[in-house]
Amino acid sequence: MLRALPPFALAxxxxxxxxxxxxxxxxxxxxxxxxxxDTQQEAQDFFESHDPGSDPHAxxxxxxxxxxxxxxxxxxxxxxxxxxxxxxxGNNKKPGKTSARVVSVTDGDTIAVRYKGRERDVRLIGxxxxxxxxxxxxxxxxxxxxxxxLLSPGDKVKLIRDPSxxxxxxxxxLLRYVKRDAMDIGRRQIEEGWAEAYVxxxxxxxxxxxxxxxxxxxxxxxxVWGMCGGDFHKPx
Numbered sequence: 001m002l003r004a005l006p007p008f009a010l011a012x013x014x015x016x017x018x019x020x021x022x023x024x025x026x027x028x029x030x031x032x033x034x035x036x037x038d039t040q041q042e043a044q045d046f047f048e049s050h051d052p053g054s055d056p057h058a059x060x061x062x063x064x065x066x067x068x069x070x071x072x073x074x075x076x077x078x079x080x081x082x083x084x085x086x087x088x089x090g091n092n093k094k095p096g097k098t099s100a101r102v103v104s105v106t107d108g109d110t111i112a113v114r115y116k117g118r119e120r121d122v123r124l125i126g127x128x129x130x131x132x133x134x135x136x137x138x139x140x141x142x143x144x145x146x147x148x149x150l151l152s153p154g155d156k157v158k159l160i161r162d163p164s165x166x167x168x169x170x171x172x173x174l175l176r177y178v179k180r181d182a183m184d185i186g187r188r189q190i191e192e193g194w195a196e197a198y199v200x201x202x203x204x205x206x207x208x209x210x211x212x213x214x215x216x217x218x219x220x221x222x223x224v225w226g227m228c229g230g231d232f233h234k235p236x
Contacts (some may be wrong), residue, residue, distance in 0.1 A: 032057045034068035040075040043068035048117065066098070066116075066167075102155040107132050108143025108194055109186075111151060111178065115159065121173040124186040125162050126210050128198035128232060130224065136236045138228035143194035146223075150185055151178075157185075162205050177206070190214050193223020196232050 037043040047059045047067035059067035100113035100122075108129030111122050130137035132144055151157070159176040161167065169175055178185040187206070189195035190213040197210035204210075218225045228234045 032059065034059060034071060037068060037071060040066075040068055040071040040073060043071055044075075096161050098159045100157055100159050102151050102153055102157060104153060105144065105147045105151055108140070108147050108189060110173065111147070113157065113159070115174070121171075122159060122176050122178060123169055123171075123173040124189075125165055125175050125177050126198060126204045126206055127186040127189055127195040129189065129195045130228070130232055130234075138231065138234040138236055139194060139224040140236075142223065142227070143189070146189060146192055146194045147185075150183070150188060151180060155180055164202055165200075165204055186210070187213055191217055191222075193217040193221075193225050193227075196224075 032046065034043060037046065043059055044067045047055070047057070050057060098115065100115040100120075103112040103114055103119055105111050106121065109124050109127050111124075112119055113122055115122075129143035130140035132140040158179040159174065160179060161176060165175050167175060184206075186195065187210060190197060190210055197207060197214045199207060217223060218230060224230060224232055
């Protein structure tokens with residue numbers, strides 16, 4: 001036979017319930033993962049509306065501002081539904097291009113942009129320029145000046161990922177090709193002689209094109225090739 005709880009026991013039960021509420025979470029607050037979304041754009045919209053800075057649902061594993069990149073398109077940065085570059089219909093490609101606005105030029109191979117609602121540093125894939133920080137090198141100031149001529153604050157650019165490279169570097173900078181209109185900014189720096197083609201660990205997709213541009217700059221003594229004897233890390 002069941003007995004009613006005495007008043008003091010009932011009060012204690014109520015107190016425990018108030019102090020330790022049920023672990024169940026309302027559906028709208030439940031943790032999300034990439035399997036909960038049908039497309040990358042859907043995941044991106046959710047990600048950007050739920051504190052992307054801290055990413056409480058861990059949808060952006062590489063910290064590049066793009067959520068659930070293995071999901072099919074439509075993708076963020078496509079300029080609408082369908083395949084990147086148009087064509088309609090979904091696909092299984094990762095989002096490759098994203099629009100951004102230039103905030104500032106850091107040096108000859110690094111810029112800051114406004115990207116998906118926040119400021120991020122971008123290290124251009126495939127180039128290396130003389131330093132202007134932590135010991136100025138020959139051609140460093142000129143390489144930075146060249147980048148400032150190519151890009152100005154407010155310029156709209158495309159950030160293009162290369163799946164052969166990491167999405168971010170050890171310093172948290174996005175690794176991207178940068179394109180303004182039809183111009184590949186990294187390649188232009190090489191053509192002008194202010195950058196050399198640079199491979200870190202594994203070759204990038206545009207390496208052969210960049211090396212041809214480097215050979216032409218070298219042959220014509222452009223930039224560092226003529227000014228510093230081709231030594232891109234020659235101390236001043």
